[in-house]
Amino acid sequence: MGVTRSGPDVARSAGPSRRAQEAVVLGGVVAGAGLTGLAFTAPGLEQPGYQAALACWVTLTYVLAGLVAWRRRPESRLGVLMITAGFGSCINFLVWSPTDVLFTIGLLGQFLPPVLFLHVFLAFPDGRLRYRIDRTVVAAAYAAAALSLPQLLVGFEGDRNVLAITTEPIVAERLQQLQLAALGLLLMVGVVLLVHHRRGSRLRPAVGLLMDAFLLALLMTSVLMLAGLFGWTIAQPVRVATFLALGLAPIVFLAGLLQAQLDRASVADVLLHLGAGPTPTELEHAVRRALYDPSAALVFWLPEFECYGDAAGRQVDVAELSERASSAIVRDGRDVAVLLHDPGVDRDLLRSVVAAAGVMIENAQLQVELRARLEELRGSRARIIEAEQRARMDLERDLHDGAQQRLVALSLELATLDRDLSRYPDLRDRLAPAKAEVSASLAELRDVAHGIFPAAVRDHGLSVAVESLATRAAVPVRVVATTGGRLPERVELTAFYLVSESLANIGKHACASHALVEISRLQETLVVEVTDDGVGGAATEKGTGLRGLADRVEALGGRLRVWSPHGGGTRVRAEIPCAP
Numbered sequence: 138m139g140v141t142r143s144g145p146d147v148a149r150s151a152g153p154s155r156r157a158q159e160a161v162v163l164g165g166v167v168a169g170a171g172l173t174g175l176a177f178t179a180p181g182l183e184q185p186g187y188q189a190a191l192a193c194w195v196t197l198t199y200v201l202a203g204l205v206a207w208r209r210r211p212e213s214r215l216g217v218l219m220i221t222a223g224f225g226s227c228i229n230f231l232v233w234s235p236t237d238v239l240f241t242i243g244l245l246g247q248f249l250p251p252v253l254f255l256h257v258f259l260a261f262p263d264g265r266l267r268y269r270i271d272r273t274v275v276a277a278a279y280a281a282a283a284l285s286l287p288q289l290l291v292g293f294e295g296d297r298n299v300l301a302i303t304t305e306p307i308v309a310e311r312l313q314q315l316q317l318a319a320l321g322l323l324l325m326v327g328v329v330l331l332v333h334h335r336r337g338s339r340l341r342p343a344v345g346l347l348m349d350a351f352l353l354a355l356l357m358t359s360v361l362m363l364a365g366l367f368g369w370t371i372a373q374p375v376r377v378a379t380f381l382a383l384g385l386a387p388i389v390f391l392a393g394l395l396q397a398q399l400d401r402a403s404v405a406d407v408l409l410h411l412g413a414g415p416t417p418t419e420l421e422h423a424v425r426r427a428l429y430d431p432s433a434a435l436v437f438w439l440p441e442f443e444c445y446g447d448a449a450g451r452q453v454d455v456a457e458l459s460e461r462a463s464s465a466i467v468r469d470g471r472d473v474a475v476l477l478h479d480p481g482v483d484r485d486l487l488r489s490v491v492a493a494a495g496v497m498i499e500n501a502q503l504q505v506e507l508r509a510r511l512e513e514l515r516g517s518r519a520r521i522i523e524a525e526q527r528a529r530m531d532l533e534r535d536l537h538d539g540a541q542q543r544l545v546a547l548s549l550e551l552a553t554l555d556r557d558l559s560r561y562p563d564l565r566d567r568l569a570p571a572k573a574e575v576s577a578s579l580a581e582l583r584d585v586a587h588g589i590f591p592a593a594v595r596d597h598g599l600s601v602a603v604e605s606l607a608t609r610a611a612v613p614v615r616v617v618a619t620t621g622g623r624l625p626e627r628v629e630l631t632a633f634y635l636v637s638e639s640l641a642n643i644g645k646h647a648c649a650s651h652a653l654v655e656i657s658r659l660q661e662t663l664v665v666e667v668t669d670d671g672v673g674g675a676a677t678e679k680g681t682g683l684r685g686l687a688d689r690v691e692a693l694g695g696r697l698r699v700w701s702p703h704g705g706g707t708r709v710r711a712e713i714p715c716a717p
Contacts, residue, residue: 153204158204161207164200165204168197168224169196169197171227172189175189175231176233178233191377191380192227194381195223195383196223198223199220199257199387200219200223200224202390202391203216203217203219203221203223204216206219206390207220213262215260215261215264216264218256218264219387221253222257225246225253228242228249228250229243229247237299238299240297241289241297241300244285244289244298246282246285248316252282255274255323258327259274259327271330274330277319278323278327284315284316285316289301290303291303291308291309292304292305293309353382353385357378360379421433424476424490427489427490428487432478432479433479434447434476434478435447436455436477437473437474462478462480463476463478464487466491476491591630591633591637594626594633595626599629599632599633602633603618603654604616606633606640607640610643610644610652611643611645612649612651612669613650614652614654615653616654617654617657618657619658620663624658624715628663628714631686631690631693631711631713632656634689635667635686635689635711639652639709640654642675642683643667643669646671646672646675649671651670652667653667654667655668658715661714662695662714663711663713663715664710664713665713666708667708668708669706671706673703673706674701675707683699690713693713695711696712697709697710697711698711
């Protein structure tokens, strides 16, 4: 079914060992000290303290944030990836070194840092590149960064390049232009992908701010790449702003982790204030608020039906919701519900919400099961009425094709016999009552067949059939019908039976002088009203046939109402959904 086991009984992944954490911290200290030493020993480097501070800002913020993320979310790869990006950014600053070998290594990895940052940003929040296009862009960016090697082999940067095996400055320049163009384009594509991720996910405010920081850093980095390609002059403040934006992203990330910690602490307050017996809808809304995910939904396991149902009791196939992340809610070792949510929600916050929801879900599950039974009852009633309708239609067809046709044939035979007995008046007189009896039986049979199933509705539509009813009514009836064309047969038949039964009641009980039938279509609802000026007093509970009509209307998801004050006439109004 593809449901993630996120109940409170699921153990978290082991975090980094103490030795691994100490190694990262020691590596960060060494990196900071090394960058500072390189800055102050670099020949011709202006403002070495300022340059060292910028280098440490980019490097150490990613190392620190990555270590915190690794400890807090050991199941995620993002922390390790951020640590890698932090240490990887140090390579670029080796170009400050007076040593040719270190200088060459710095040239070799000069474009690795922006690619690592691109990888981190696109892999948020779990450290995995979820989409194929993300994986393609990141792989292409690593390939473009690797173009530094052929540049060095053909003599890029002259005498200090220890990897040069030949001197081809034009080739080296062309390779550098190709590299800058490819990286600039790929970083811009990364910006577009981040915008898509930002718009496609329902994020908590802190996470949204983090995505904005990613976008800003990546956009400014891509501008620097394109500036190098086209030879644009970039002011020093722009370069500084780029470094600040790159270092700001992990700081915002740390703030997001702190906010997530506060959110997890308030989950109990958000959910438990509902009390011991929240309704399914109340519990679902509380879960949405706790997760900052307005798209979150709870589906409950219904053992009686052996399926999942939503808060309204409708059956849900979790396996078909592949675009949503899903987490099982486990209670006493058994699945009681599944939480559907945005893939980008905080995992620790998700665990807290799942655990809190599991405590109070039993009452909601019982309510959903009750609603599912009501849905099943409605479906059963609709199926019963539909089966009755088919039986009526079959019986009407049998009468029309069987007994009715035989009576017609008998009537024709008697008419022929009547002509043949023209010379025998006594026999013709004896035959006349038989002819009259056959004609009366045929008329009664037609009325019975019409009452069983109104073929006029099927053949000519609701308006024509109601006009036909009005002509046979016991009181004068005015019909106003604007249906806008044919409607589904089940709707037309229900409306016809409503008008037929209402006119029959008017003729039998209302003592009315006239009646009005109004049929109109309001968007996807058919409204049928039958009004008379009789004595009133009709009710659906008094055996007038209106209770059966109410069942028919409600089986189609509609509503029947009756106004019948004593001495004030009767008004019957039905609203029936009529969408195809």
